[in-house]
Amino acid sequence: MLQIKTKITYNKKIKGSYFRIALKAPGIAVKALPGQFINIKVSDSCEPLLRRPFGVHRVKKDDIEALYEVVGPATQILSQRKPGEYLDVIGPLGNGFTPVIKNKPLNILIAGGMGVAPLVFLAEKLKKSKNVVLIGAKTKEQIMCEKEFKDLGCEVKVATDDGSTGFKGYVSGFLEEVLSGAHYPKSVVYACGPRPMLKEISRISKKYNISAQVSLEEHMACGVGACLGCVTNTRSGFKRVCKEGPVFNGDEIIW
Amino acid sequence: MQIKLSVNIGRLKLKNPVMVASGTFGYAREFTDFFNPKELGAIVTKTITLKPRQGNPAPRTCETPAGLLNSIGLENPGLEVFIREKLPLLKKMGAPIIISIASEDDPEEFIKLAGRLDKIKEIAAIELNISCPNIQGRAHLISQDPEATYLAVNKVRRVTQKVIITKLSPNVTDIAEIAQAAEKAGTDAVALINTITGMSIDVKTRKPRIASVTGGLSGPAVRPVAVRMVRDVYKKIKIPIIGMGGIIDASSALEFIIAGAAAVSVGTANFINPKASVDIIKGIKDYLLKNKIKDINSLIGTLKA
Numbered sequence: 001m002l003q004i005k006t007k008i009t010y011n012k013k014i015k016g017s018y019f020r021i022a023l024k025a026p027g028i029a030v031k032a033l034p035g036q037f038i039n040i041k042v043s044d045s046c047e048p049l050l051r052r053p054f055g056v057h058r059v060k061k062d063d064i065e066a067l068y069e070v071v072g073p074a075t076q077i078l079s080q081r082k083p084g085e086y087l088d089v090i091g092p093l094g095n096g097f098t099p100v101i102k103n104k105p106l107n108i109l110i111a112g113g114m115g116v117a118p119l120v121f122l123a124e125k126l127k128k129s130k131n132v133v134l135i136g137a138k139t140k141e142q143i144m145c146e147k148e149f150k151d152l153g154c155e156v157k158v159a160t161d162d163g164s165t166g167f168k169g170y171v172s173g174f175l176e177e178v179l180s181g182a183h184y185p186k187s188v189v190y191a192c193g194p195r196p197m198l199k200e201i202s203r204i205s206k207k208y209n210i211s212a213q214v215s216l217e218e219h220m221a222c223g224v225g226a227c228l229g230c231v232t233n234t235r236s237g238f239k240r241v242c243k244e245g246p247v248f249n250g251d252e253i254i255w
Numbered sequence: 256m257q258i259k260l261s262v263n264i265g266r267l268k269l270k271n272p273v274m275v276a277s278g279t280f281g282y283a284r285e286f287t288d289f290f291n292p293k294e295l296g297a298i299v300t301k302t303i304t305l306k307p308r309q310g311n312p313a314p315r316t317c318e319t320p321a322g323l324l325n326s327i328g329l330e331n332p333g334l335e336v337f338i339r340e341k342l343p344l345l346k347k348m349g350a351p352i353i354i355s356i357a358s359e360d361d362p363e364e365f366i367k368l369a370g371r372l373d374k375i376k377e378i379a380a381i382e383l384n385i386s387c388p389n390i391q392g393r394a395h396l397i398s399q400d401p402e403a404t405y406l407a408v409n410k411v412r413r414v415t416q417k418v419i420i421t422k423l424s425p426n427v428t429d430i431a432e433i434a435q436a437a438e439k440a441g442t443d444a445v446a447l448i449n450t451i452t453g454m455s456i457d458v459k460t461r462k463p464r465i466a467s468v469t470g471g472l473s474g475p476a477v478r479p480v481a482v483r484m485v486r487d488v489y490k491k492i493k494i495p496i497i498g499m500g501g502i503i504d505a506s507s508a509l510e511f512i513i514a515g516a517a518a519v520s521v522g523t524a525n526f527i528n529p530k531a532s533v534d535i536i537k538g539i540k541d542y543l544l545k546n547k548i549k550d551i552n553s554l555i556g557t558l559k560a
Contacts, residue, residue: 001288003529041527046321046475046503050527090529221316221323222526226281228301228327229316238309238330243285 001093001224002027005086009063011079016141017070019079026062028091034122035096035192035215035247038064039223041088042078052078053220053242055118055192056092064091067117067144093223094246097190097213099125105186108178108210109133109154110201112171112193116145118215119192123152132157134178136171136193140164172200179208189250191215202250212250216241258543259550260536262296262517264495265418265443267351267380269296269518272551273508273536276499276522277302277355277382277422278327282341283348289529293349294536296518300337300345302355302384305364307333311389317464319455321501322476323523326389326467329357334368338375351379353420357387362397362407366414373415381417383408383442386424386449388471398424398449401436408440420497423447423488425477430484431491438492446497446520447488448481474523475501482514489515489556503531505538512539515556 006023013019028038039051052074054066070079081087099122100107107126109119116135123131131154137143138161149156158166159174167174171193179187187208191201192215205212218230218241225243232241233254239245260271274297282300283292292298310330317324331337345352354372358364365383372378385397385407397403398421408421421437423430425448434445450471455464463469481500488496498516502508503524511519524531539551548554 003289048318049321049323049474049523050318088528219314219316221318221325221523222285222529224285224529226279226285227316227325227526228281228310228330229314229325231310231313231315231330233312 001090003088003090004028006089008081008083008085008087010083011081013079014144018067018144019070020057020065020067021078022060022063022065023087023089024062025064025089025091028089029059029062029064032056032059032064032092033096034099034125035118036092036094037246038066038089038091039093040066040078042074042081048074048077050221051090051223053093053223055215056121057117058121058124067114069114090223094242095244097122097215097247100188101129103186104129105188107131108175108187108189110171110175110189110191110193112136112197113142115191115193115215117192119190120145120148122190123149123154127152131155134159134171134174136160136174136197138162170197170200172197172204175201176204179204179210189213198250199255202253202255205250213247214250214253215246216248216253217246256544256547256549258540259552260540262551264380264420264497264518267418269351271296271536272512272518273532273539274299274353274497274518274520275525275532276520277384279522279525283345286525286529290533294533295350297351297353297379298345298348299353299382299520300355301331302329302357302387303331303334303337303368304329304357304359305334305367306359307331307336308359312466314465317455319453319472320476322472322474323526324453324455324465324470324472325450326465326470328389328467329387334371342375346377352377353380353382354378355382355384355422357384359390362410365407365411369411370414373417378417380420381411381415382420382422382446383411384422386422388424388426388450388452388469389467396424396426398433399427401432404433405436405440408437408442412441418443420444420446422449424449425451425480425484431487434488434492438494442494444495444497445488445492446499448477448484448500451477451480473501475503475507477501478507478510482510485511485514485516486558502535503527505535505542508535508539509542512551512554513556513558515558517555
């Protein structure tokens with residue numbers, strides 16, 4: 001874990017309320033693994049008081065990138081920060097995904113909403129394998145990173161709640177359809193998104209005898225394992241999402 | 256100019272007045288990547304109970320204006336696992352180790368906890384957490400009643416020679432009265448404030464924002480309340496006060512010292528800036544130099560009012 005004053009390389013709107021920020025943090029960039037996160041202090045004041053966690057979205061040389069949606073005061077402030085300014089960042093934090101490369105499995109990456117962010121980094125690390133990416137969002141406008149995944153050689157399928165593009169319905173229902181339509185004996189599922197989605201993904205994966213690595217989100221105060229605020233209930237008791245997680249085996253979680 | 260930063264908490268000498276508050280520093284392990292904990296005046300551990308506690312359901316924290324509301328519920332591995340698995344690393348930190356302890360159902364548990372810890376020479380002091388607001392099913396805290404406070408402190412006093420620090424709750428009408436009861440019972444120092452009970456509601460769902468409904472508020476939002484309470488207690492007791500509540504920088508730490516605290520604890524700030532405590536030590540030293548104050552002790556309780 002490092003605490004660094006990082007310089008903002010860029011902080012750009014992608015579309016709607018979605019932004020991508022790049023921060024010069026060589027020490028973090030060299031160590032970061034897919035599924036790990038960084039904890040950013042978006043302002044020097046007490047508003048907001050706490051840092052905000054963001055999954056590592058990509059690593060480009062010395063830069064780490066985060067993808068975020070403006071959803072409240074903290075992300076609003078972050079979106080106003082300018083290139084050249086400095087942000088206090090701690091990272092890389094937590095336990096990330098475990099890329100399974102042995103026996104050349106088919107990797108199924110499943111993103112719900114902003115869950116795409118860390119999966120792009122994972123797709124980079126899995127570039128030599130065969131990867132299918134399922135992206136789910138409310139509407140067509142909220143489908144993110146389709147191009148990034150395609151550029152990495154992934155097969156991309158999308159699902160929207162309103163059916164404005166791709167499969168109509170939840171991405172979990174879409175996974176069920178994909179798995180029932182073909183035989184994937186050597187698949188590994190990696191998922192990031194809202195908790196109800198991850199619960200469904202875990203249930204469906206288990207049904208098809210596929211292992212699922214799921215990245216959980218929970219309110220965090222410290223992000224370093226000290227406050228015990230972000231626990232989730234597992235088969236071996238409460239575990240800290242920031243420290244033992246955020247990636248857990250779906251089977252381990254008591255949903 | 257040579258600056259004296261050391262202060263005494265009973266027989267315990269601290270090389271500087273800055274400690275880290277219970278529950279905000281884990282068992283120190285989580286912070287060693289950021290700085291060397293031996294720079295601290297003291298380390299106060301996450302509270303230990305006799306038996307392991309799983310703690311409260313999630314969500315356990317939420318942010319409020321300049322504050323943090325939490326209801327962790329004293330999650331800890333229990334006394335024996337703590338001694339076996341956490342204490343060895345703590346002993347190596349090089350700063351005085353203060354063990355925070357709490358009873359769950361029966362104040363007699365304090366006797367067992369303190370009696371066991373009394374035999375471990377590397378432990379510098381025991382902090383009695385009689386003020387945690389997040390134990391479910393408990394209608395009143397020990398520290399909400401002067402008599403109960405007296406009895407609990409007195410029981411511990413009988414079984415240990417260690418320095419005793421009694422941590423007080425702000426959720427009372429008159430905190431000075433409770434501090435006096437603790438002093439009379441033989442505590443070496445009082446620490447205040449623990450968190451202020453509070454709650455926060457998500458108006459979209461009409462649900463509480465933490466699972467336990469109510470929790471304890473900390474952070475800069477509570478600081479004026481804490482400073483006032485330190486002042487109230489300082490006027491009524493002779494023993495040292497450890498002041499805390501929303502300290503995030505040297506200036507906020509100095510408020511407590513001027514109000515009467517002999518030492519301060521950094522809490523919520525550790526979550527935001529893991530190095531906050533060492534930044535504060537440096538800032539206090541700079542303040543003393545700038546104001547030509549040779550000894551921190553001559554600043555304690557010097558409020559001009």
